[in-house]
Amino acid sequence: MTPKYKSLFLFTPLILLLFLGFQQVEKEVPVSGNWPEITQTAKPWTRWWWMGSAVDEENLSKLLETYRKAGLGGVEIAPIYGAKGYEDRYIDFLSAEWLSMLDFAVNKAHSLGMGVDMTQGTGWPFGGPQVSMENAATRLVIQDYKKTDGEALSTPIIFQKKKETQQDAQLIAVVAYDQNTNAKEITAYVDDTGKLTWDEAGEWNIKAIFMDKTGQMVKRAAPGGIGFTLDHFSKSAVDAYNLHFQKAFTGKDYGFRAFYNDSFEVYGADFTESFFADFEERRGYDLKEFLPYLESEEESDIVRRVKSDYRETINDLLLTNFTKNWTSWAHNQSKLTKNQAHGSPGNLLDLYAAVDIPECETFGSSYFPIPGLRRDSADIRNVDPDPIMLKFASSAAHLTGKNLVSSETFTWLGEHFKSSFAQMKPEVEQAFLAGVNHIFYHGVTYSPEDVPYPGWLFYASLNLTQQNSLWPHFNQFNDFIARSQVILQAGKADNELLVYWPVYDVWADPKGKMEMITVHAVDEWLHPTEFYKQSKKLMEAGYSLDFISDDMIGNSEVANGLIKTSDQNSAKVLIIPETEFMPIETLKNILKLAKNGAKVIFQSKPKSIPGLHTDQKSIESEFNQLWESLSFEGGKPTLGKGEIYLSDELGKTLELLGIYRESLVDSGLDFIRRKVEDGSYYFLVNHSSEAISQTISLNTKAGTVMAMDPLTGKTGLLPSQQAAGGTSVTVHLKSGESIFLKTFDQKTNLQIATWPDYAKTSGTTDISKNWEVNFTQGQPKLPSLQALEIIKPWTDNGDPEANDFSGQASYSSEFEFRKTAGKHYLLTINKVHESAKIWINGAYAGNIWSIPYQLDISEQLQNGKNTIKIEVANLMANSIRHLDRNGIKWRNYHEINFVNIDYKPFDASNWNTMPSGLDGKIRILEFD
Numbered sequence: 001m002t003p004k005y006k007s008l009f010l011f012t013p014l015i016l017l018l019f020l021g022f023q024q025v026e027k028e029v030p031v032s033g034n035w036p037e038i039t040q041t042a043k044p045w046t047r048w049w050w051m052g053s054a055v056d057e058e059n060l061s062k063l064l065e066t067y068r069k070a071g072l073g074g075v076e077i078a079p080i081y082g083a084k085g086y087e088d089r090y091i092d093f094l095s096a097e098w099l100s101m102l103d104f105a106v107n108k109a110h111s112l113g114m115g116v117d118m119t120q121g122t123g124w125p126f127g128g129p130q131v132s133m134e135n136a137a138t139r140l141v142i143q144d145y146k147k148t149d150g151e152a153l154s155t156p157i158i159f160q161k162k163k164e165t166q167q168d169a170q171l172i173a174v175v176a177y178d179q180n181t182n183a184k185e186i187t188a189y190v191d192d193t194g195k196l197t198w199d200e201a202g203e204w205n206i207k208a209i210f211m212d213k214t215g216q217m218v219k220r221a222a223p224g225g226i227g228f229t230l231d232h233f234s235k236s237a238v239d240a241y242n243l244h245f246q247k248a249f250t251g252k253d254y255g256f257r258a259f260y261n262d263s264f265e266v267y268g269a270d271f272t273e274s275f276f277a278d279f280e281e282r283r284g285y286d287l288k289e290f291l292p293y294l295e296s297e298e299e300s301d302i303v304r305r306v307k308s309d310y311r312e313t314i315n316d317l318l319l320t321n322f323t324k325n326w327t328s329w330a331h332n333q334s335k336l337t338k339n340q341a342h343g344s345p346g347n348l349l350d351l352y353a354a355v356d357i358p359e360c361e362t363f364g365s366s367y368f369p370i371p372g373l374r375r376d377s378a379d380i381r382n383v384d385p386d387p388i389m390l391k392f393a394s395s396a397a398h399l400t401g402k403n404l405v406s407s408e409t410f411t412w413l414g415e416h417f418k419s420s421f422a423q424m425k426p427e428v429e430q431a432f433l434a435g436v437n438h439i440f441y442h443g444v445t446y447s448p449e450d451v452p453y454p455g456w457l458f459y460a461s462l463n464l465t466q467q468n469s470l471w472p473h474f475n476q477f478n479d480f481i482a483r484s485q486v487i488l489q490a491g492k493a494d495n496e497l498l499v500y501w502p503v504y505d506v507w508a509d510p511k512g513k514m515e516m517i518t519v520h521a522v523d524e525w526l527h528p529t530e531f532y533k534q535s536k537k538l539m540e541a542g543y544s545l546d547f548i549s550d551d552m553i554g555n556s557e558v559a560n561g562l563i564k565t566s567d568q569n570s571a572k573v574l575i576i577p578e579t580e581f582m583p584i585e586t587l588k589n590i591l592k593l594a595k596n597g598a599k600v601i602f603q604s605k606p607k608s609i610p611g612l613h614t615d616q617k618s619i620e621s622e623f624n625q626l627w628e629s630l631s632f633e634g635g636k637p638t639l640g641k642g643e644i645y646l647s648d649e650l651g652k653t654l655e656l657l658g659i660y661r662e663s664l665v666d667s668g669l670d671f672i673r674r675k676v677e678d679g680s681y682y683f684l685v686n687h688s689s690e691a692i693s694q695t696i697s698l699n700t701k702a703g704t705v706m707a708m709d710p711l712t713g714k715t716g717l718l719p720s721q722q723a724a725g726g727t728s729v730t731v732h733l734k735s736g737e738s739i740f741l742k743t744f745d746q747k748t749n750l751q752i753a754t755w756p757d758y759a760k761t762s763g764t765t766d767i768s769k770n771w772e773v774n775f776t777q778g779q780p781k782l783p784s785l786q787a788l789e790i791i792k793p794w795t796d797n798g799d800p801e802a803n804d805f806s807g808q809a810s811y812s813s814e815f816e817f818r819k820t821a822g823k824h825y826l827l828t829i830n831k832v833h834e835s836a837k838i839w840i841n842g843a844y845a846g847n848i849w850s851i852p853y854q855l856d857i858s859e860q861l862q863n864g865k866n867t868i869k870i871e872v873a874n875l876m877a878n879s880i881r882h883l884d885r886n887g888i889k890w891r892n893y894h895e896i897n898f899v900n901i902d903y904k905p906f907d908a909s910n911w912n913t914m915p916s917g918l919d920g921k922i923r924i925l926e927f928d
Contacts, residue, residue: 031678031744033706033715033752035483040115041404042486043073044478047443049458051893052082053222054089055101059448064108066466067444071478074115076260076338076440077105079122079222081895083456092224093122094248106255116256117338120245122225124262127218129227130244133167135237136228137214140271141169142291145206147176149199156194157208169212172276175288176204183289207291214268220895232264233272233314235321242329249333258336258357261326263519264344270514272317282316283309284614297510304508305612308581311507311515312611315346323354338406342392343518347503349549352396360393360436361408363519368426369689370736372831372851375423379415381901386522387434388536392501394435395546398493401568406438407431410462415901417876418914419462420834421470421477421849428481429685429738433672435546437488439481453779454876454883454890459898463876469778469806473835473873476847483710487740488683491676496572496659497545498563499535500553504581504610530578530603534650538575541651542661544673546571550586558596558642572659575650576602581610584623591626595640601653602646660725664696669733682741686733693732693759702727703747707755708740712846712856716755732758736851756824756856756927763926767815767868773917776871778807779879793833793917795878803913806879811870811918819863824927829853830920832872839869857924874916877908884909 046067067075079093091098106116121128127136143160145153159169174187176198186206189198196206216229231237272278279287287294293306327337340359341351352358364383365375394405409428413419428439445465447455455467464474506525507515517525526532538545548556548565553574556563562570574593576582587606594600609623631637632646635656647653651661662671668688674681680700686692698705705720705727718741720729733739773786773794783801786794794802794809819825827838827845835849840860848855883890884907891898891906900906 031748031750033717033750035708035713035715036486036490038482038486039489040073040113041438042482042489043071044439044441044481044485045074045076045115045117046072046441046464047078047408048075049443049445049461050077050079050222051445051456051458052086052090053079053093053098053101053224054082054086054091054448055105055446056089056448057101057104059446060101060105061108062449063446063466064105064112064114068112068114069475070471071475071482072114072444073482074117074257075109075444076117076119077102077256078119078260078443079225080220080458081123081222081893083451084892084894090223093128093222094245095224098224099248099254102254102256103252110255117258117260118256120259120261121218122222123218123220125218125229125264125266126232126241126261127216127227127229128221128225131228131230131237131241133213133228135231135234135240137216137266137269138231138233138271138273139212139214139268140275141210141212142295143208143210145208147196147204147206149201149203152199153196153206157190157196158194159210159212166215167213169210172209172211173288174206174208175291176200176206177292178202178204181292185288205292209288209291211271211273214266216267216269219265229266229269231269231272232266232322233269233275233317235325237272238322238325239329242326246329246333253334256335258338259326259330260338260359261340263340263342263361264516270314270345275313275317278317279309279313282313283611285612290612294513297512299510302612303510305610307510307513308504308507309611310513311345312504314514315350318344318346319350319354323351327355340408342389343516345514345516347549348392348517349396349501349503349547350551352393353400353549353552356402357404357406357438358393358396358402359406359408359440360390360431361411361442361519362390362413362427362431363411365413365423366427366430368687370426370687370851371689373422373426373736374420376418379418379901381412383520385519386526387430388532388539389519389522389526390431390434390436391547394493395548398435398495398546398569399498399548399552399565401566403489403492404438405436406440407436408442409439411442412460412901413462416457416463416906417880417908420875421473422832422834422851424477425480425850426687426736429687432484432488432683433670433685435493435672437485439485452890454880457891457898459893459896469808469876469879470835470873472777472808473837473847473849476835476837476849479713480710483713484683484740487681487708488672488674490681491674492568493546494673494675494680495544495546497538497543497654498548498565498571498574499531499538499545500574500576500579501531501547501549502529502577502579502581503549504583505529505579508581508610534575534577534603538650540665542663542665543654543659544662545575548574550583553586553593554589556589556593558593558598561597561599561642563593563598573599573601573654573657576600576606578603579606581608582606584609584619584626587623587626591630591639591644594642594644597641599642599657600644601650602644603648603650604646660699662699664698667692667694667696669696669731678746679742679744682743683738684731684733684741685738686735689735691732691734695728695730697723697726697728698741698743699726700743702743702745704744704750705729706742706744706750706752708742710738710740711850714856716753717750718755734852734854758824758826758927760927761925762823762928765815765817765924765926766921767813767924768920768922771811771813773809773811775802775805775807775809778805778809780804780882782807791918791920791922793915793919795913795916802916804878804882805916806874806876808871808873809917811872812868814865814867816864817861817866817924819861820926822928823858824856825858825861826925826927827855827857828921828923828925829918830922831915831918833874833915833917833919835873836918837871841867861924870918872917875914877911877914878916881908881911881913
């Protein structure tokens with residue numbers, strides 16, 4: 001054999017293998033059509049209120065078993081105030097007995113496959129008896145005096161108490177300002193009695209600067225947890241606080257996953273002992289010389305700059321001394337941190353990013369135009385939740401490579417005892433669409449077995465406890481959450497845009513001193529901004545985006561033309577919305593990214609650098625020179641390896657860059673994407689008022705598409721066609737429905753049935769007549785059986801006992817039916833108050849609890865005679881009304897007793913009867 005042919009022969013197996021490999025790409029790849037395995041973190045968790053920490057091993061064990069059976073994946077222990085009359089059961093926080101209960105609870109949870117987190121304290125915010133006055137939350141108090149040449153001050157410079165019990169504040173400094181606001185420190189001229197001996201010629205405004213304590217105590221503290229709120233801006237105070245827990249846990253690993261910190265509700269705290277020194281070190285000048293501007297609310301340049309510097313320093317101290325410091329300490333204890341940054345006076349993105357699990361919250365009730373979705377104005381709070389607020393937490397997680405984004409969910413969703421699963425579903429879907437993937441209910445209260453109905457209840461909670469009449473159906477709702485979250489936790493976020501958040505514009509607000517960036521003030525700090533308007537516009541147009549901070553830009557790099565924010569995350573374009581103040585370092589970092597290959601779009605030129613600088617003109621000049629060095633002329637303005645655009649038409653510029661929106665939003669659908677190894681997940685939600693039945697385009701080339709219903713866990717092959725730039729599929733989603741689509745990059749051999757086409761009915765059977773209602777379990781007692789000629793609520797029959805009943809009742813009937821091979825059959829109910837489990841011919845078919853009230857019963861139906869049983873669980877509202885009308889005492893708690901949604905005394909005695917049971921037509925629809 002010649003060398004030439006020998007060489008060819010030797011390489012033939014390799015060529016053959018390569019050929020076969022390429023052939024495999026063309027062939028169908030076998031994959032599973034099963035739902036991903038549900039994990040512990042995929043299941044919803046709950047805040048677990050320990051009232052008075054009055055817990056014992058027997059009840060802890062039984063309750064955790066109950067929670068596991070209901071589908072909860074974990075609990076977050078939150079000690080809180082207790083119920084009156086049970087003081088002998090109270091256990092002091094962190095006592096030996098309390099730690100023993102913690103140990104038992106964690107071990108029991110682990111034996112059940114559940115996880116545990118714990119609040120690092122009781123109630124909120126961080127604080128307690130271990131917090132000394134020195135380490136307590138601190139505020140800056142400024143007292144004003146006027147001094148005229150030759151005249152002594154009429155009053156001594158002494159701290160003016162607002163009440164006798166208030167402690168004396170420490171005098172930090174005394175500063176005199178002339179008529180041109182030039183400052184002169186005169187602290188040395190004030191003696192121990194407050195007498196000022198300084199008498200320089202002229203007219204002077206004198207400010208006495210005191211360091212005072214806010215006096216705030218821990219809100220809703222548990223026994224053993226009463227004390228002052230912590231000074232979050234002081235490293236030594238935070239270290240002392242953490243050390244207290246470290247000593248309490250010495251010698252034993254209690255095995256819980258994470259320490260938790262609630263939203264920042266440290267009222268009036270705006271200072272710490274080292275603040276002036278920290279400020280001068282970080283900002284380069286003495287703030288004491290500029291206090292008149294800090295106190296002013298004039299729309300002047302210097303006022304805005306001084307306030308921006310003050311707020312940036314507060315942010316730096318909170319981020320460094322508390323958040324990062326706390327997380328580092330927790331890691332040394334082998335624990336994670338879970339933190340709610342919102343409400344704090346800092347950069348939310350950086351604060352969220354500094355912990356392991358950023359947590360946002362859903363507060364109040366959103367409006368959804370879903371027909372039939374109950375939304376009584378008397379039962380909701382006067383708030384308008386904005387899902388964009390949730391994206392600060394999810395963006396921080398995505399950009400820093402953290403997988404979990406948790407949410408305190410359903411806080412004050414509605415009035416106590418009136419919140420249904422149907423109301424919860426679109427609210428939680430809205431959170432999913434914003435990037436949340438780790439739901440924590442707010443919450444479940446520990447309630448011992450011997451406490452009469454309705455058990456112990458927390459005043460601000462959804463009160464989904466084991467006594468709730470919906471509890472026997474709770475696992476169905478939890479299954480929906482778990483099926484959704486196991487997908488939303490898979491792979492990584494797939495967002496192509498980064499939108500810069502100009503926090504310095506927020507910090508430059510001349511109003512007030514602190515800038516508390518809260519959920520409830522979005523109309524002030526968020527909605528008026530171009531950042532918000534452009535982000536919302538882009539999202540509504542079909543783009544996926546995350547928010548990015550100055551520090552995150554500085555920590556990013558470019559790889560293959562993508563902006564890489566961490567090893568797990570990258571994006572295609574950085575967008576700078578209209579910005580007034582931008583640090584020169586941020587502009588330099590943006591230009592560096594562009595030079596290295598990034599694509600950047602400025603909506604307009606940033607107007608100035610933030611803050612006050614001794615070399616202000618020099619920095620401003622450098623900033624302007626950097627900007628003027630850019631050229632935006634031509635169709636493709638380049639900078640180094642990248643492209644940088646100046647455009648007020650972001651959508652057009654993105655198209656120019658080859659970044660295309662998901663046009664599926666034109667149908668009325670909302671979406672979020674996740675990228676996984678073999679394809680993508682799309683979560684599609686119809687929160688519009690109309691059914692959506694049309695062909696949509698996905699911006700991904702898919703060989704195969706699988707539909708996945710998170711309500712039932714069913715999957716099916718969805719016919720698809722590759723089109724220019726993506727894949728087209730036909731979807732049918734009624735108002736209120738949602739679905740996951742799994743797109744596979746390659747054509748796959750899915751051994752599953754084709755997804756049913758529910759677009760057109762080919763037949764309808766009405767089974768609304770001749771039903772019986774049998775009450776099976778509930779409060780205050782079981783009403784008598786009801787015979788119904790036509791289906792209707794059990795509260796529409798003039799039976800007072802049925803009107804007062806909360807629990808479960810079974811609707812039963814028989815009907816004749818003729819099945820046709822190959823057809824699909826959908827059971828539909830006009831209204832369900834509030835959750836219905838369905839049995840057909842003795843076989844469990846599933847649960848109906850959300851709009852649209854429908855269930856595929858094709859497998860359970862048979863030819864001829866059929867039986868149907870529908871177990872309905874209603875709300876607690878009617879039985880609670882019965883308790884109040886009959887003067888039966890059930891709410892009796894320390895600190896805050898029990899309030900309604902408007903924080904007024906709770907009284908259900910005047911409530912109308914809540915409809916309960918089934919209503920309207922019950923039909924079986926036939927589909928091809």
